Amino acid sequence: MNHEPSEARTAVRMRCQLAAVGRGRWRALLTGPLCLALLMLTLTQQAQAGNWWLGNIHIIDGTGKAAFRGAVEVEGDRILTVRAGEAPAHARDGGGLLLAPGFIDTHSHVDMDLADQPLAEAAVSQGITTVVVGQDGSSNMPLQDWFERWERQPAAINLASYAGHNTLRERTMGSDSKRPATEPELLAMEELLHADMKAGALGLATGLEYEPGLHASFAEVLRLAQLTASQGGRYISHLRSEDRWFPEAVEEIIRIGQQTGMPVQISHIKLAMKSAWGTAPTLLARLDQARAEGVEISADLYPYRYWQSNMMVLVPSRDLTAREEFRFALQEISPPDGFWLTHYAPEPSYVGMTLTQIANQRGASTLDTFMALAAASVAWESRTGAPGDSMIGTSMTQEDIDALLQWPHTNVCTDGALRDLHPRARGSFPRILGRYVRERGLLALPVAIHKMTGLSARHMGFRERGLIQAGMKADFILFDPDTVMDHATPDNSQALSTGIEQVWVNGASVWQAGASTGHRPGQVIRRSDGL
Numbered sequence: 001m002n003h004e005p006s007e008a009r010t011a012v013r014m015r016c017q018l019a020a021v022g023r024g025r026w027r028a029l030l031t032g033p034l035c036l037a038l039l040m041l042t043l044t045q046q047a048q049a050g051n052w053w054l055g056n057i058h059i060i061d062g063t064g065k066a067a068f069r070g071a072v073e074v075e076g077d078r079i080l081t082v083r084a085g086e087a088p089a090h091a092r093d094g095g096g097l098l099l100a101p102g103f104i105d106t107h108s109h110v111d112m113d114l115a116d117q118p119l120a121e122a123a124v125s126q127g128i129t130t131v132v133v134g135q136d137g138s139s140n141m142p143l144q145d146w147f148e149r150w151e152r153q154p155a156a157i158n159l160a161s162y163a164g165h166n167t168l169r170e171r172t173m174g175s176d177s178k179r180p181a182t183e184p185e186l187l188a189m190e191e192l193l194h195a196d197m198k199a200g201a202l203g204l205a206t207g208l209e210y211e212p213g214l215h216a217s218f219a220e221v222l223r224l225a226q227l228t229a230s231q232g233g234r235y236i237s238h239l240r241s242e243d244r245w246f247p248e249a250v251e252e253i254i255r256i257g258q259q260t261g262m263p264v265q266i267s268h269i270k271l272a273m274k275s276a277w278g279t280a281p282t283l284l285a286r287l288d289q290a291r292a293e294g295v296e297i298s299a300d301l302y303p304y305r306y307w308q309s310n311m312m313v314l315v316p317s318r319d320l321t322a323r324e325e326f327r328f329a330l331q332e333i334s335p336p337d338g339f340w341l342t343h344y345a346p347e348p349s350y351v352g353m354t355l356t357q358i359a360n361q362r363g364a365s366t367l368d369t370f371m372a373l374a375a376a377s378v379a380w381e382s383r384t385g386a387p388g389d390s391m392i393g394t395s396m397t398q399e400d401i402d403a404l405l406q407w408p409h410t411n412v413c414t415d416g417a418l419r420d421l422h423p424r425a426r427g428s429f430p431r432i433l434g435r436y437v438r439e440r441g442l443l444a445l446p447v448a449i450h451k452m453t454g455l456s457a458r459h460m461g462f463r464e465r466g467l468i469q470a471g472m473k474a475d476f477i478l479f480d481p482d483t484v485m486d487h488a489t490p491d492n493s494q495a496l497s498t499g500i501e502q503v504w505v506n507g508a509s510v511w512q513a514g515a516s517t518g519h520r521p522g523q524v525i526r527r528s529d530g531l
Contacts, residue, residue: 050507051075055087057094057478060446062101062454062467067446072099074474077506077521082470094478097501100449101466102129102475103429104456106300107236107267107413109133111140111161114418118155118520122418124503124511125496126429126486127452129475130158130525132460135267135415136238137166137207141192144199147524156510158475160460160525162205162236163196165224166213177212181220190227200526202460203233203262208240208249209313218252222259229260233527234461236265242307243273243333243395244316250286257295265459268415269299269404272307272395274332280403291409298459300413301405303431306394306490308342308415308422310387311374320375327367330355336366338394340490342421345388346376351421392422392490402442405432411456412448421493427486430497434485445481462525473523474507 055071059082071087073080108131110123123131133139139161140146150159168189169177181189193204204224207213225235235256239249250266257264271277290297312318314329330336336355344350350358350373359369377388404410412432416425429452436442443451457466464473477500484499496514503511508521 051080053088053091054094054099054478055091056096057099058096059468060098060100060449061469062450062457064446064450064454067098072468072476074504074507077474077508077523079468079470079472079474082468095501097478098445098481099468099476099478100127101453101468101472102477102503102505103127103412103452104130104132104460104462104466105414105429106132106265106411106456106460107135107302107415109135109415109417109420110157111146111159112417112419114155114159117418118153119510119516119518120155120157120418121496121511121516122416122420122426123157123414124505124516125500125514126426127477127479127500127503128157128414128429129477129503129505129510130160130462130465132160132162132202134162134164134201134205135207135236137164137205137210137213139164139167139196139201139205141167141171141196142199143196143201147199147526150522151524154520155522156516156520157505157522158465158525159522160202160462162203162234163193163201163228165204165206165208165216165221166210168192168224169212169216173212178215180215180217186220186223189224193224193227194231197228197231197233197527200524200528201233202527203235204228205236205267207238208252209238209242211318214240214316218255221252222256225256225260225262229262234263234265235260236267238267241316242270243276244328246271246273246276250283254286254290254295254297257290257297258293263296263298263459263461266297266299268307268413269301269410270307270396271400271404272333272393277397277400280400284403284407287407287409298409298411299404299407300411300456300459301401302413302415302424302428303401303405303436304422304424304428305396305398305401306338306392306422307396308390308392308420308424311370311377311389311391314393315374320371320378323367323371326371326374330366330370334393334395336370339370339391341373341389341391343387343390344373344377345380345384345386346373390421402436405436405451406442409455410451411459412452421490423486423488423490423493423495425488426493426495427488427497430484430499431486433479433481434499438481438484461527465525474504476504478502 053073058067059070060067070084105128111133172188241249315325339355359366380388414428437448453466480499486497487495506521508519
């Protein structure tokens, strides 16, 4: 029996008492039994909804404010009460650990393999409760069908999605996409985009460094972005260049924000070229200037010095004979020792090897080896239609990562899938807590949590998630700030993080004591609801 009255029960009783006083004695005789019935109905509804308390915890609510000792009450999939101080005697015991909102991964690729891994252990084990997919210009289309699939058979995590520009181009232009779009093609893309926005897409995502988006003009992107803005959407972008023409690419997204008026976000912001290292202050000053001029620009970031993509993204012309472009990539973007394969269909034995190791095995220079590997991969893709390669490149400095992470408008992401050889997929969020907060003191703990929760929610337009407050969805994690740590490395990318003791999604536990609970309470988050 629950002997501690919640705010809801107290409110019912107060209304009953006020009614009795204000309506006279004869009305009180009627009101009393009615109020008793109302109270019993309230109790019954709460019991049916799975009303429960969690106490003996310290709460960091996602706003950036300091932790406080308190308790939370959950009813169904929502937080009913947040209380400072002691919990009711019957509350579940949180062991004195920290309770934070569930982490929101604003740039995720879990949709690549979620159908095979609906428990999403790589995500929930690090405290992620909501992922935003449809990134880098690629999305599930039509989005309405994809949303309905996950509403019928939910995953363990919440799902939101952008509509992908590259997917729009592929559906409209097919294989003939290495050119500007015609007016009829633009109209067809607009029709597809409108359908996805109507289905609940958060907005438009571009991957302008990838096929076929790299062939799109600014005018094409702006036109689709304007349609997105007219529907109340947002814009997120893997910029047209993250190295050679990075300043120009930043100006392009700023222009999108200026001319549409909608929020814009830079995906996995980085300074990924040697000659750009150390220029984070200049970049951030330009972004701050844009914000001062009214552009709501933000960024997300994963806390690693290396990225993951495909080999030909390093060759902007996509010309397999462009020797100087290949040479520039090895000199300025990813040195041979920091360049290793995570997928290579033409020769799977190369997976896990660096370019230097492969070149030594083949008895060739690293440049010649790079060009030969890329050519074989492109040929494989042309023949089979399947991806030929994936690689990790080391391109960033810790100093730049630190500066970009500390920018008040940068939130945390993974840029990872569920099956992924980059350690970011299993370690990004605990890595921030363990290494950047506890070990290095780069961020205060409440600030770091804010960058994973409340700030992320704001950047995605979510209004019901990201904070521990009454009325919000009951997504939260219980963790030990003294032990939380990532363990995934390039050599052991599948290692799970530790210190995340329990994870709840919409009020249901999905991760506890180092293992999935098997529950799948995730919800689809559409732009038209829950935002």
